[in-house]
Amino acid sequence: MSATPHRVVVLGGGFGGLYTVQALVRAPVQLLLVDQRNFHLFQPLLYQVATGMLSPGDIAAPLRSVLAGHRNVTVFQAVAAGVDAQARELIVDGGRIPYDTLVAATGTTQSYFGNERWQDDAPSMKTVEDALDVRRRIFSAFEIAELDPVQAERDGWLQFVVIGAGPTGVEMAGALAELARGTLRNDFRRIDPSKARIMLVEGSARVLPGFAESLSRKAEARLRKMGVEVRTGTRVTSIQGRRAALKTGEREEVVMAGTVLWAAGVQATPMGKAIAEATGCRLDSMGRVLVEPDLTVPGHPEMFVIGDLANYQDPSGRPIPGMAPAAMQQGLYAARTVMARLKGKTLPPFRYRNKGMLAVIGRNAAVAELGRLKLSGFFAWAIWALVHINYLIEFDSKVLVLLQWAWTYFTRKRSARLITGEGGLMKLIRRGGAPDAAAERGRAAG
């Protein structure tokens, strides 16, 4: 159309967005990657930050560093506010960015299903800040228990409730069990961390509901062996302070838990709504954009929506899991479509190639569903480790994480278990009741 190269603006530097950009770096296009953060995050390993095994730096790759070698790629750290579909401009804080092709890949955020007030007492794990908050809460709970002179209070602080038994919830419950029964075993004098109670709550009938039933059973058995109380068919009816109300069938129960973690649901980021407002497209109940078979917004072939932000109906009829491989495949497809169009060609519709699903439970324990092959135990765990090591090395040569893992594997030590950030122990304790005046004075003086 014009003499300037085709301008591709990619919004979001997650697996989908980064794959789109990387697949286009040698194409005759001008690339702009916009992200509100300056790093790509290996979200599948966030639970290891939350449980003190890795540091945030270990699972993040600076976007600029990943793309430094490609002169046709510009990176902007900016927050997107919306799209002007008519003018073909992305609206960001402080300006407008014109595009010829837009690829929206902002993914999901946590969902509390209308109970957003639970967020303060039951944090979720979508960002680095979330993971550090969860890390602070987990390790603080043990610290507070060691200090508390009242037995019932101590028991409460040693109770952990994980809500949602999808892959993240299962990973968290497993990691908590290993933390309490392994890493921290000899670290306290007045409490016995191995007596910590870890409860995994799931609304549906089995853990890992996205997996085959036989793997759900194996995962549950393994979790129970590790000392996790699995409560399937159980819904949360309220969370307030350190009290969580659970309902199993007609039976109701209130549990006192020092730490409640939310791994129960996600919804599309607000960009989904912004795209709907700009184009009149439809959203599903999770706020995801219903896309065409070529992953574009209906009526807007220049606008792709990929990854978790998109609801794509695969011809197979099976839902596409909200996992990294799906986002990467869609990023690759969007990039190839852009290249094909530049040559006046079109591509057949996107098809998701199911490369399998993995969920890790703990050391030497995972479940893997690879087509018809179903694995559990050590082999599934070895596959999980290889796949994740491969991701890490692909994006930023994170060979050191390997060594960190090897170290943790053999020693069971977790050296990244820092309690950092604002508030500290007192803020957590105060959730439980009235602030202690003496403690307040202590904080002020210290």
Next chain:
Amino acid sequence: MSATPHRVVVLGGGFGGLYTVQALVRAPVQLLLVDQRNFHLFQPLLYQVATGMLSPGDIAAPLRSVLAGHRNVTVFQAVAAGVDAQARELIVDGGRIPYDTLVAATGTTQSYFGNERWQDDAPSMKTVEDALDVRRRIFSAFEIAELDPVQAERDGWLQFVVIGAGPTGVEMAGALAELARGTLRNDFRRIDPSKARIMLVEGSARVLPGFAESLSRKAEARLRKMGVEVRTGTRVTSIQGRRAALKTGEREEVVMAGTVLWAAGVQATPMGKAIAEATGCRLDSMGRVLVEPDLTVPGHPEMFVIGDLANYQDPSGRPIPGMAPAAMQQGLYAARTVMARLKGKTLPPFRYRNKGMLAVIGRNAAVAELGRLKLSGFFAWAIWALVHINYLIEFDSKVLVLLQWAWTYFTRKRSARLITGEGGLMKLIRRGGAPDAAAERGRAAG
């Protein structure tokens, strides 16, 4: 006196406190270590966290993990509010801890010499949170510069002012120069990070005023070669938003700097004042406790004050530098005194053994003063690296840091350059003037 073992309470898990505890683990005493954090911090390497080379987890050792093997050591994470010297009890948030011997080692905090309002615009570097705040500011400055359409604004964001040219200031200025001219060189498209201006401001006549004059000259020459503007004999008269007013002799100048960092001074933590109130002892102008030749508080042989919290007049007349080796020697001395007393013996007064001073400037560049031996350049740097590696391994087998360093040394990559935490870019930009309404909207939507 009683049948229960002698109770030693150590307040502070820094170099002084941790050394005291470690020297007593095999003694017939009951040990309690109290710290407001759950980790020991290798403060000498904090500047590497602030400049994106290491993660906080790399330079921290969980106190419980370090001491897990010793059943006579209890660790409490609590904030100390004061001392009841009569009752021999340490007052912490929510309780009192009785002691037979107290060792206070809470160290120093930053001092703005009465200009505490400068803190928001010129953060210092004493805690992990400080270092992460500084990291956020440094990397955000480059991000904002890349986005800003106004040339003068861009130049301002690429200007860094480090106040104070002691070891920390020199390390920071050197690391900033390497960051801008090395690591980030190819990462931006609209700005040239190597054009960043780095200014090191020092009130006295030379950089590293604690070192021999010949080494100060060498350090300054090296800094200049790395592109650092060194301003000695220059005082800061005001810091507000992104403006710092400097005064050299009679000449006054206002510099626009996106990032101002404070490395100019320290003062004793509030525990010094609390001890003075409890015992009537004297404090020096920095708030440090003037201790007896055996490091105890006058009239209170059961109360030791060690490390940076103490002002100890060495018989040699030379001041003891506020560095890890001095704190460690004092911790060892306090521990030995406790053991000697249990056997009815006394020790000769504490004497500081000057093992030398080190300051690192950058890759292959440091200065070392080892008695009469004065080294600079690669050999000083190699000594610096060995000494710090030794510390790291001694406390927590941090062999991985070594590999991280080796990696950074050869590739000049810094993978821990995450911009995390509350606020982000907008908070920093807003310091410069009125908030941008469009930007505000962007944040709310994103």
